[in-house]
Amino acid sequence: MTDRHFLVNRRRVLTGAAAGAASMAAPGFWTRALAAPKTIKIGLVQPQTGPLAFFTEHMPFVLEQVKKTTGGQVTINGTQHPFEIIIKDSQSNPNRASEVTQELILQEEVDLIATYATPETVNPVSDQCEINGVPCISNDAPLEPYFFGRNGDPATGWEWTYNFFFSGQELAETLVPYWKRLKPDGVIGGLWPNDGDGIAQSDKDHGFPPFFEKQGFKVVDPGRFDMPASNYNAQIGAFKSAGVNIIQGVLPPPEFTTFWNGAAQQGFRPDIVYVGKACEFPSAMEPLGERAYGLTVEVWWSKFHPYVSGLTGQSSLEICDAYEAASGRQWSLPLGFRHSLFEIVLDTLKRTENPDDKASIRDALKATKYKSIVGEIDFSKGPFPNTALTPLVIGQWTKGGKYPLELVIVDNTTTPEVPVNAEPTLIQY
Template structure:
């Protein structure tokens, strides 16, 4: 292992500083700069690229708002966002995180969009003692996927999103509104999300059994598979009427096409990841009608940005007006990521000091466009949960419309329709 990965950035910086003092070299730029650098790792290319569609819009919002600098303790600091593409690869995410920390010397590193991005970035931040803020990964795959200990937590990494208990409650809340044989087929990939959702300890299996559902799990498949015949055959043989999973959009498109070709017609299809995006639903044509998913955020959510003051509806409208694209759930989570980051920087005693930013993050109690974020309330250290409801897609005038059909855990987020069976 190289020095870069075995020494923390703080230790590395201290060594450079000591050498500089001994040889009259200048101190590192990180100690001198009045520009706060925020690193951002995001999957702008690859199978997860749909998560990054709103990146440019959100970054432009914050760059515009911060053009005059950020006031902290009577001083004005410039704020620079440095973006790196993870290419939807965990290895690449870790590499660019190191680049941000050692080459760009960022003061705070951020990341979003599934464990493939957030986990390697957070691991590098923890190792190198750099404050890190992430979201858009269920908290269990993020925390336990990094071997987190609930009694200790992590020192430098902070994360906000919903958990597996929330998505399980939401999915079963949708299914419990329907008339089916309660036979559930699971399409879970061999990746951090799939392994967590299918976990016999914290995933779907024990809850489904307790609620009287029969689970048909043909085993983990490899991401970007081009043949789902074995899974489809297993589902048909077992009489599956409810289909669930958490798969990248390209995998669902392949599976759903082959399901039609092979005569597999479930009554309810509820997926995480792939079915969260209007672009994906739109690409399926009539086959997108009635598909359901969890809803992390929508224009109807009763929350506003503490940074811009925009309501959820106003943020969605601004995005659609600026880009011509329909709103997506990651839009608000990218926005809230930087909301919370800026809030912590404003509250830090010294934004040039990593420990000061870390301490400010730990004390976060903030009202964001996705709801309250508070890292002091658990469920484990440095984790804050955000609300989750359920939605179903309908095709209206050739365009996908997402209706809120399940809000049992969060009745303040209004339902807009009832659940309907596919083809029913």
């Protein structure tokens, strides 16, 4: 399905009522007097195809929730404005993400843009918005790759672009107490590719290696690598020879499958395996069968989180149950962040003084202080300009009941308000 085809269908859904009202207006004076309020155009850039497509599976459900809850209208200064959501596919490619963002800005003339799904999507979209003076709200990109990967200056920040998610520092601080409970003498193997996340995490001055070493762990880093990779023999060989028993990495699901299959073939059996991007999705884990048991997940959000949507009033559990009932698929971490993205978009618009002025929309976005389904979003707190930090806990995959796998929370050291419901375990082979 092309971007344009999807756009036409979505416009009919979200702005049909406004179009119907406009068609009934008489010509002449009454047309001018009863002119429909400005239609707000929201651009959405997401990886619908390619290796990051796993990240988009919740969006149709979320858009349907937005439609049902709002009726395709947002109230700004007492006036109801119809809105339309124009979707573009980044194809999991940063260059394509830039191109379609330019299309949204220059051809569609959108009022603001929303995006998500790793720095490979978020950063190029944000850069184009910053260059062209269009407000941009994003999540699902760790804060350091988002900020420093775009050459952000902590003294100044940016004018138009804002992102909320967990930070690399937060992730490291969340992983260490969990590791120390299981493997206090661990040797960590870094599986860090040549991309935004991998470069940020592997930085020998400000990344993970110096922090982990200060905590008493040894770090083995075989170096950056490009993806897709036909195999991970070099990395596995380096890990085996160095006695690595903890894997810490960040790979898309297909790449992790290649690595994990290679580890099995070569008899590499680490005690703890954490690989960001890959292990968050039950649909990516299920093909591994029992080899998924015990894999570690950094849990950005779950059905166990004690937060409520400011848009629909649903609890985390209620949103997960509704998603499973509507889709027939198991909930997973990104669901809350897809939902929260539009919580912030709509809250920003509601607080905008002048919807005809992009700077006014930007000012409302900058002033965001909102209790969302993923926790409070407050851009005044940082840790970097234009960013907001969200909570993080640690989970593991276990044998499921209703579904083949179940995610359980095993360590909440950094966010005790999220309840633990299982004890951490080493991987059993």
